[in-house]
Amino acid sequence: MTDEVPSGHLAVRALRAAGIEHLFTLSGGHLFPLYEGARDEGVALVDTRHEQTAGFAAEGLAKLTRRPQVAALTAGPGVTNAMSALASAQSNGSPLVVLGGRAPQATWGRGSLQELDHVAFTEPLCNRAATAQAPGAVAGEVGATLTAAATSPRGPAFLDIPMDVIFTPTSNESIAPWHPPARHPPDDATIAVAAEALAAADRPVVIAGTDVWFAGAEESLQALVETLRAPVAMNGQGRGCVPADHELAISRARGAALKGADLVCVVGAPLDFRLGFGDFGGTPVVHVADHPDEVARHVDLAAGVGGDLAAVLETLTEAAGGPTGERAEARAAWARELADAEGATRAEDRALLESDAVPIHPARVGGELARQLDRDAVLIGDGGDVVSFAGRHIDSHRPGRWLDPGPFGCLGTGTGYGLAARLAHPEAQSALLLGDGAAGFSLMDVDTLVRHDLALPIVVANNGAWALEKHPMRQVYDGWHAAADLRQDTAYDAIVAALGGAGETVTRPDRLAPALERAFAAQVPYLVNVQTDPEAAYPRRAALM
Incomplete structure (x- = not known):
């Protein structure tokens, strides 16, 4: 190894230390050292025809892999063209990282090509938005940006690197492996309240969303619904966390479930417009989110739990336990009722299909x-x-x-x-x-x-x-x-x-x-x-x- 390399090269080395294998981009002169670094570090460049596609491709890969993924976009219009991808990633809770080019610091304010302060308008959408100010700081800033995107509540993060920083040589150092941040620990007291509410329900229904997938909690979800004998519906990337042909999975009967339930337990999904903002006609709601800040504040909840979803669901399953006696009979009858509604609706749909x-x-x-x-x-x-x-x-x-x-x-x-x-x-x-x-x-x-x-x-x-x-x-x-x-x-x-x-x-x-x-x-x-x-x-x- 030579004693020095452009700081942009070390930026890619930091990405490689985090397991990044693809860099989505559209060619821009502000980014040339990143491309050289990708060549030397074994990161595949995937060049698109529009920066929005580069942003959405990186976000899509983050959704599929449950890890931060990266788009590298040139200064000015390169970054502005990806604003919709950043906004979508914020709404979806996707760990999208955007690395932006930036006009040189040395000529800032004089009207350099594509000079624009990206941080000012990306910051409202991002967990973190920053500028790497010095060549020796670039690798560390990349690592901090990856961590910010992956820290719950997950979301996009942005870093731009001025042109005279990204091209400037700095010490050719090895980069320590990056590890995802620890998930927020759950609160046992709130889990106990939620478990009590679930244990007392005769007709519970579980709604599972995207964060179940991101938390790697699909097996924990299935264990919960099987222990409770509670029907489960799924939306977003929660789809498939319990297979659609599982005996307790419903999709066509979700409306009937929400109307007939005596408790709605929403796991890993916001109480937004897709769920009627959490208004289920007075039915008590338990909201389980992957971070306390994500627990709904606009609904009078029976219980709200925020923390590592896998840990929450495992503890909740043990604490609530399975139904016995008359409650077991009531839940079995409830599951049969919804299974019948599911089957009837599927039969009605067959004519259209x-x-x-x-x-x-x-x-x-x-x-x-x-x-x-x-x-x-x-x-x-x-x-x-x-x-x-x-x-x-x-x-x-x-x-x-x-x-x-x-x-x-x-x-x-x-x-x-x-x-x-x-x-x-x-x-x-x-x-x-x-x-x-x-x-x-x-x-x-x-x-x-x-x-x-x-x-x-x-x-x-x-x-x-x-x-x-x-x-x-x-x-x-x-x-x-x-x-x-x-x-x-x-x-x-x-x-x-x-x-x-x-x-x-x-x-x-x-x-x-x-x-x-x-x-x-x-x-x-x-x-x-x-x-x-x-x-x-x-x-x-x-x-x-």
């Missing part, structure tokens, strides 16, 4: 896609109504294999998430389901998939509309709508073919299965452009305000 109607119903797209997916497939959804249909009709059997934009609802995540899925699980199926509106945000980055030799089946449900807005607007304004129409005859498959992939358009439901089979068998990104019924609207019930 197998519909031969033309235009094609969007539920039929999800139903046909589900028949193509292995149990361990990664499914990425990016869109409005079509992803809602898919979330309802496509089951998850393994944890960490469902990716959607999350509660922030930012479209454009899909191609980046698909890129991440192919890198994280090259041995497994991955598939990307897009609305035609969402396709407009990131389809150009199919070029990235092609250049990096990553095949991916892509399905576009093309109804020629922003359906998530069009149908509600019609209801509000007595049939009138505006700014909600697209062109249904847009050949999204031709766009992918022009970028080096392949694809086809499907207008009849009997053509769906063969087209999907070709997409999964293809050695390039393959887009199936499905013309769906523009009048089919997802029946929404979530309270948005």
Whole structure:
């Protein structure tokens, strides 16, 4: 080793010490020493066509691996183009790290190329936002940024490095391995209150969310519901933490469960609009979060517990124990009631999932896609109504294999998430389901998939509309709508073919299965452009305000 290397090289060495294997980027002169460091440290550069895709790819990989992942973006517009990824990561609790270029310190304030104080506007979104001020401080600042992203409550973290710092040589030192921060210890007193409430319930239901996956608590969750004999519904990346075909898992009967329960236990999910802000008609609520700061304050809780979810769930299981006597009978009857409701709703749904109607119903797209997916497939959804249909009709059997934009609802995540899925699980199926509106945000980055030799089946449900807005607007304004129409005859498959992939358009439901089979068998990104019924609207019930 030489005595000195550019500080940017040591930044990458610090990433490698944390197990980072991929650096998502779009080329910029402010970042050249990072690229040199990636070459020498064995970190793969994955260059995209838009910085938002680099940000979403890093966030998607963080979701899939449960560890911080990194996008390196050039100064000024490179960073501003990734603001939506930072905001989504904050909302999702994803440990996304963004390393930014920065105009030189020596000329700061004189109008250097892309001079902008990124810290001022990234700080509100990030667990930590800082500037590396000196070459010898760069590696340590990278380590601190990784730690901030991974510290509960998890979220994005940002570090920029001025151009005259990142290029300046500094001592060529080895970097100690980085270790994730310890999780927040749970409070035994609050667990005891929650356990007492659970033990006293005759009709409990458990709702599990994304943080169960991030905490590695899926086995602890399953042990809890099996001990309690409590039905469980899952959202976000909580999907699959208990397999969809487990006897206590429900998805279609969640509404019936929330109406009929005498206790709702929400684990690893915020009490946000997706759960009616925690208002279950007066039913007591136990909220279990991965940090005390994440326990809901806007709800009068029966109990609130914050801490390491695996430890909380294990202690809660032991303290609450299993039901006996009449309570055991009551819970068994409750589980049967919901299982019957689940089965009845699935039977009702079958008509849509197998519909031969033309235009094609969007539920039929999800139903046909589900028949193509292995149990361990990664499914990425990016869109409005079509992803809602898919979330309802496509089951998850393994944890960490469902990716959607999350509660922030930012479209454009899909191609980046698909890129991440192919890198994280090259041995497994991955598939990307897009609305035609969402396709407009990131389809150009199919070029990235092609250049990096990553095949991916892509399905576009093309109804020629922003359906998530069009149908509600019609209801509000007595049939009138505006700014909600697209062109249904847009050949999204031709766009992918022009970028080096392949694809086809499907207008009849009997053509769906063969087209999907070709997409999964293809050695390039393959887009199936499905013309769906523009009048089919997802029946929404979530309270948005």
